[in-house]
Amino acid sequence: EVQLVESGGGLVQPGGSLRLSCAASGFSFTSYAMSWVRQAPGKGLEWVSTISGSGDNTYYPDSVKGRFTISRDNSKNTLYLQMNSLRAEETAVYFCAKDLPSSWASDYWGQGTLVTVSS
Amino acid sequence: EIVLTQSPATLSLSPGERATLSCRASQSVSNYLAWYQQKPGQAPRLLIYAASTRATGIPARFSGSGSGTDFTLTISSLEPEDFAVYYCQQRSDWPITFGQGTRLEIK
Numbered sequence: 001e002v003q004l005v006e007s008g009g010g011l012v013q014p015g016g017s018l019r020l021s022c023a024a025s026g027f028s029f030t031s032y033a034m035s036w037v038r039q040a041p042g043k044g045l046e047w048v049s050t051i052s053g054s055g056d057n058t059y060y061p062d063s064v065k066g067r068f069t070i071s072r073d074n075s076k077n078t079l080y081l082q083m084n085s086l087r088a089e090e091t092a093v094y095f096c097a098k099d100l101p102s103s104w105a106s107d108y109w110g111q112g113t114l115v116t117v118s119s
Numbered sequence: 120e121i122v123l124t125q126s127p128a129t130l131s132l133s134p135g136e137r138a139t140l141s142c143r144a145s146q147s148v149s150n151y152l153a154w155y156q157q158k159p160g161q162a163p164r165l166l167i168y169a170a171s172t173r174a175t176g177i178p179a180r181f182s183g184s185g186s187g188t189d190f191t192l193t194i195s196s197l198e199p200e201d202f203a204v205y206y207c208q209q210r211s212d213w214p215i216t217f218g219q220g221t222r223l224e225i226k
Contacts, residue, residue, distance in 0.1 A: 045157075
């Protein structure tokens, strides 16, 4: 059974940093790209980042490029999202997700971890 | 950036009725279009990918169609558990984008 468990969310001040983790199990972690998607309270879904199975390729929207870093430790079956210079509008639930082959879509999602950016 | 526009914003129907949800892309995404269902307090659930392929375990009452810029998610006969928010997503080009969602509510 595929399981994705996020952790690391919490309260952080504007301009601060936070690192999210996503522990994966139930599938061959190195074989699949992984993504982060966020959802602000009462709002829609927003893609945050994707990383290839090997970790060699990473992708970001302009809104987080240069501030967020996605990475993975394939020996630990764990995905990370390092978030720096956080802004109040980035308060959201952050989901990690496993991608289908050829990145058609994300077929399994974690339960999400809440990040609150506030002073 | 490819903009996805979903319509209607809210759809009010009764169980047993047919639901038709639309997603229009600002430029062609070929068939790199997925549909997700999300219920309150839950993670999104993949329904359809490659525009028309049902994900594992998804009931046959869910179907997707379209290519290029116009896509449709059809639920042939609504069950009580189908009332939720539905999002389309394109994976044709970076950045990956989502539509704003269609809320399917009980009439």
